[in-house]
Amino acid sequence: MHVLVIDDEAAIRQILAATVSRAGHSVDTAENVKEASSKLVRGDVDVALCDIKMPDGNGVDLVRSFKGSGIDTHFIMVTAFASMETAVEALRAGATDYIVKPVRNEELLHRLAQIDSMRGLKAENQALRQMVAGERGVFHFTAPSMTAMERLVSKVAVTDSTVLITGESGTGKGVTARSIHEMSARSEFPFIPVNCGAIPENLLESEFFGHTKGAFTGADRARKGLFSQADRGTLFLDEIGELPLHMQTKLLHVIEDKEVRPLGGEQARRVDTRIVAATNRNLADMVKEGTFREDLFFRLSMFHIHIPPLRERREDISRLIRYVLQNLAGNASKKVLELDPMAEELLADYAWPGNVRELENVINRAYILADGGRITLSDLPPDIARNTVSSKPVSGMDVAVSGGLREQLRRLEADIIFRALKDCGGDRKVAAQRLEIGLSSLYRKLEEFEALGMMRLEA
Structure with a gap:
């Protein structure tokens, strides 16, 4: 780590700097707030050993100003026993720890080791998120x-x-x-x-x-x-x-x-x-x-x-889906596809027996099939949709009075498509334009509705 020793007494600076250097850390010194500020602003100081009282300012104010600026420096305040209240104030301002004078070498080195471990864990957590996300970005x-x-x-x-x-x-x-x-x-x-x-x-x-x-x-x-x-x-x-x-x-x-x-x-x-x-x-x-x-x-x-199965952590399903879509779009240099609410509802309620691997496969397939910038129910594998779709003919009254939410949404989608086709005189191209979906998606939807026993428009 790079440590900055801030103290107005030259003897104390030398002693602390020598102790830190012998422990294998790089070290720099500053004799006042002004000099310390010029070195902290570079952003390469990992730990600052900071005296509270200095001729040109206060160590607490130094902590407060630099913590507010967003630098990632840990401050350890060096204080006399009579200044304990000020040390507590420094902790509230953002200091990591404090040491009471006279400073014992073993105590100082122990505090530095603790901070080094904290910094390591922070980096490790970031690396873990990247790795679990497949090294393609950070997934929280x-x-x-x-x-x-x-x-x-x-x-x-x-x-x-x-x-x-x-x-x-x-x-x-x-x-x-x-x-x-x-x-x-x-x-x-x-x-x-x-x-x-x-x-x-x-x-x-x-x-x-x-x-x-x-x-x-x-x-x-x-x-x-x-x-x-x-x-x-x-x-x-x-x-x-x-x-x-x-x-x-x-x-x-x-x-x-x-x-x-x-x-x-x-x-x-x-x-x-x-x-x-x-x-x-x-x-x-x-x-x-x-x-x-x-x-x-x-x-x-x-x-x-x-590692718990995906069905036991449903809070992550929708976010995982969007994460996979973002990566697919990035790899293909394409726009991120939207997810139709009905499709999202179906995916969120699916048991995912194959867990994250199955989810990635399903979304990859849907990404390839989707038209019009949106993934819809018809882009999902039939075995997912088949478990939630009724084989009853669709009618406007049925949608309102029977079936679960997913079933009703699916039947409503079919009803909307059939009505659009009827209004367009059976012209599938015009109906697809009116519905703002691709023509191939419309054909797939009609084939799926027919396979599920739903009523279809006679052309």
């Missing part, structure tokens, strides 16, 4: 369960703890695992993802631990295993519940001993590989059934993160 979750999950991820990412991520398919376990890696000190080293269920059982040991030349038929050269490839980085074991028992035993030994022995080799090799595992299965139940080792389960679940 609304659901309390997801903001709580974000906090857990930011806490564990800066450690070397083994992490177990659970959740249904499509909830974002892989994205979360990658964000843990990217926010850690290992981010400059490899992130190696592997689907444990996709590797043939007879190749598991070779894939995980590597092999020497001639270790088996076809091993014409030595090969590094996944643990060695991810050395100093992170190995993401997706679908960990698919590992057979004998490999679970070997995996446990590697986690505990931090050594791997290539197939056919005699010498074990030290590895510094962090393990992040994920599964959509209930490992605790598998332990009871005898299909998953209890000791490995406890080792993996040292830190457990559960």
